[in-house]
Every structure is written in structure tokens, then in C-alpha cells.
């Protein structure tokens with residue numbers, strides 16, 4: 001029998017640092033002479049994170065939908081193709097920050113029916129500052145999704161600790177422990193972890209889905225869920241069923257297949273002309289709080305090189321890039337219930353302002 005390819009799921013809310021972790025992990029594998037591959041999923045129709053993955057790393061993209069629902073059926077096929085065409089030593093699946101990890105887990109384990117792979121970990125990257133704020137607000141869909149992502153992790157990276165006060169770290173650890181009593185927590189800045197973690201994980205025998213992290217995770221927890229295989233085994237908290245308690249099997253199935261990120265929306269803007277960098281920065285500074293993530297490739301009228309733009313949780317970042325291939329000028333905005341039309345108008349106004357200035 002062929003050796004099963006280890007798979008790691010990178011989960012975590014939008015902008016928490018998944019790609020930051022991924023690029024370090026890829027470097028680590030390459031330095032060890034191994035061949036990693038990546039399956040990336042983006043809600044929008046361009047994969048900007050993919051640009052951060054070095055050339056030579058086989059990558060499969062699943063765009064314009066969330067891997068955990070609309071395109072989950074393709075996941076198995078994509079993984080199989082990635083393995084058949086590239087024979088990687090390891091695969092990282094980076095899901096959109098809006099993905100429900102239970103569904104992802106299901107998808108990857110379904111895929112292991114089609115091809116030899118072993119799910120080795122679900123690593124959830126948590127944005128410390130955002131979790132703190134959501135926790136203090138205490139409700140909302142984002143908070144619930146973050147909870148779910150934490151519950152289902154086998155490893156937790158509590159990232160962006162540079163953005164919180166040291167005293168708040170303890171509070172966050174207590175909050176996280178309330179949802180996931182088992183997964184090791186590593187507090188980080190820019191996801192700096194001891195990457196030998198991956199060697200240890202891959203040395204562990206067996207597939208994650210055949211093991212339970214939670215000694216109390218009884219068989220009945222699986223049977224309450226109408227999914228027909230044991231995806232629940234990796235979830236560290238039987239409480240993930242709590243919303244469905246008392247449901248009949250039929251309504252329960254509905255509840256399980258209802259995705260908690262239905263509310264997340266994406267606006268992709270392809271620029272027709274360069275824009276002024278300061279005006280763009282000002283526009284981003286004015287974005288309402290419900291636009292919590294944005295990224296793009298921008299060409300400014302007042303700079304010579306293009307820039308990669310990142311915006312996560314009110315922090316902006318611009319990095320000069322030298323693209324090796326033709327790339328669009330594009331910005332993707334992700335959030336909840338914001339006016340795409342208003343945003344489109346504002347972005348178009350930036351394009352017009354530069355054109356008018358030239359005339």
C-alpha cells in the first residue's frame with residue numbers, strides 16, 4: 001500500500017495569520033528536503049494569498065466559494081489530483097477564514113476515502129486582539145464561528161499577541177480553555193512557532209479522525225450527529241452539539257448543514273486605472289468595522305512598483321512587490337452586511353480622481 005500523505009488543516013478567522021503560518025511551514029519543509037503542497041480556498045475569485053506561496057510548491061486553488069459548503073464536494077477530487085500529479089510529502093489545506101472547521105474535517109475525511117491521505121492536525125490560528133474584543137462584546141456570529149474554530153482544533157496558535165496587553169493573555173487562555181480543554185495553546189507574534197511540531201505530528205501513528213482528543217468524547221456524541229461517519233472524533237468539545245440538543249434527526253441534519261458564515265460577504269474590485277495611495281489609505285481608514293478583512297494588488301499613480309495590500313482587523317499593511325507574471329490590480333473586501341455599492345462607488349471615485357488630475 002502507498003504511504004498515506006499527511007494533511008494539516010489550517011483554520012482560523014479571516015486575517016488571523018493562516019498564510020503567515022503557512023509560508024513558514026512551507027519553508028521548513030523545503031529546507032528539510034521535503035515536498036509540500038497546498039490547497040487554498042478563497043471566498044473571492046482571486047487568490048492573493050497564493051502569491052505568497054513560493055514558486056515550485058504545487059498548489060491547487062478552490063475559489064469563489066467556501067470549501068466547507070458550496071464546493072466541498074470538489075475537495076476530495078482536488079486532493080486526489082494534487083497527490084497524483086505531484087506526489088507531495090505533505091499537504092496543507094488553508095480554508096477561508098469563514099469556513100466551519102467541522103465541515104472541513106468532514107470534507108478532508110471524505111477525501112481520505114478516495115485517496116491515501118491522513119488528516120494529522122487541525123491547527124486553528126486565533127487573532128488574540130479580535131477574540132478579546134469579540135469576547136468582551138459577548139455575542140454575534142463572528143464570535144460563534146471563532147468559538148467553533150477553537151473547539152475543533154487539535155492545536156491552537158494564539159497569534160497577534162503584540163496587539164494585546166500582556167495582562168489580557170491570561171484572560172484569553174481561560175476563555176479558550178473553556179471551549180477546548182485539550183489542544184496545546186502557543187502564544188505567538190507572526191505565528192512564530194517551533195516548526196518541528198510538524199515532524200512530531202507526522203510521527204504520530206494513525207489518522208486524526210480515528211483518535212479522540214477528548215477522553216470524554218463518547219460514542220453517543222457521534223450518534224447525535226446525523227453525518228454518517230466519525231468526523232466528530234477530532235472535535236475536542238462534545239458541546240459543539242449544544243445548539244442542536246433535543247432536535248429530531250431531521251431538524252438536526254438541517255442544523256448541522258446550516259453554515260454559520262452565511263452572513264459573510266465579499267466584494268472584489270478590479271481597478272481600471274491607478275489610484276492615489278494616500279486617498280486609498282484614507283478610504284481604508286474610513287471602512288466600517290463590519291468590513292474586517294481586505295487584501296489586494298494595487299498600482300498607485302504616485303509610486304513606481306505595485307504593492308500587495310493587507311488589511312486585517314483595522315491594521316493596514318503595504319508591501320512592495322515585483323510580480324513575475326501579469327497580475328490584475330484588484331482589491332477584495334470581506335465583511336458582514338456592508339454596502340458593496342457604496343464601496344464600489346468610492347473606489348471608482350479614486351480611479352476617476354487620478355484620471356481627471358491628468359487631463
Ligand SMILES: Nc1nc2c(ncn2[C@@H]2O[C@H](COP(=O)(O)OP(=O)(O)OP(=O)(O)O)[C@@H](O)[C@H]2O)c(=O)[nH]1
Pocket residue numbers: 012013014015016017018019020021049096097159160161162163188189190191293310311312315317
Ligand atoms: N500585528 C500583527 N500582524 C500580524 C501578525 N501575524 C500576521 N499579521 C498580519 O496580519 C495580516 C493577515 O495575515 P494573514 O497571514 O494573511 O492572515 P490569514 O488568516 O491568512 O487571512 P485570510 O486568508 O484572509 O483569512 C497580514 O498583514 C499579516 O502580516 C501578528 O502576530 N501581529
